[in-house]
Amino acid sequence: MITECPHCDSKVDCDERGKVDLDVAETGVPMKAVLLECKICHSPLFGFSELVQVGHDEWDWEPAERKWPASETEIDWSIPEIARNSLIEAKVCFKANAYSACAVMCGRTIEGVCKHHDAKTKTLAAGLKKLRDDGVVDDRIYQWGETLREHRNLGAHATIQKVPKEDARDLLDFCIAICEYVFVLNEKFQRFQQRQSEA
Ligand SMILES: [Zn+2]
Structure with missing residues (x-):
């Protein structure tokens, strides 16, 4: 087979x-x-x-x-389309050894997270601050997001600096963790609290 x-x-x-x-x-x-x-x-x-x-x-x-082993492109269905399409592409880029492109797609994924939260988001930096100020992410996750933003810029501009494989792997892991934190765990916790209040 x-x-x-x-x-x-x-x-x-x-x-x-x-x-x-x-x-x-x-x-x-x-x-x-x-x-x-x-x-x-x-x-x-x-x-x-x-x-x-x-x-x-x-x-x-x-x-x-x-x-x-789970497929590289399989991601949780609770992650909305605006973030999931870029996240799948980030994974595809990593698998294809395109590490700068992977960093760019990780940044685009987080931009999707920000836009999902507030459609008026203009820049990734402002979007991340809004996520933190509105309590969607805590300080640590905000720092991960900032790291992704900096590397997105590094990957997106024509410099001779390359994104090494180890960095791309970490950025991708941060990116997945942020999406799961915002869309999977937060919602699970809300459902948990809902059950507690009903009980
Ligand atoms: Zn084999």
């Missing part, structure tokens, strides 16, 4: 080492969870595959959609 191996960085043929058939009644489509072994690097992979019609009376299993 074909699936994308993150270690080989390409779609590879895999041996099926185990499977669990999933309840058709729930999805309406025959599906199975599969444990796979990459035929090239022998890494274990886990994913889901659907049975699809490929001809008259002919059915075959689709390439598995990998769930573990």
Whole structure:
């Protein structure tokens, strides 16, 4: 079965080492969870595959959609589109070794976070201050945002200075953490408080 191996960085043929058939009644489509072994690097992979019609009376299993290790471009659905599209591109840039571009896309992601909070945001610097002043982020997260802003500027302008791989990795991690803090954890905490007040 074909699936994308993150270690080989390409779609590879895999041996099926185990499977669990999933309840058709729930999805309406025959599906199975599969444990796979990459035929090239022998890494274990886990994913889901659907049975699809490929001809008259002919059915075959689709390439598995990998769930573990998690896909590089998989991000939480609570992160709104204005930030998520740039965040996906930041991850794609990092994977393609384009580290300055990754830094720029991280900055653009945070700009999206600021615009989502206040559509009138003109600059990233002002947007970050507004997030802090309105209590959306605390001082530490604000500092991470400032770091992202500085490196966004470094990556965006034509200088000979490059963004090293380690820096790009850290910037990307800060960027993901800020999005999760603002859109995932804050909302989870609000729902938690709501339940407490109802109880
Ligand atoms: Zn592999």
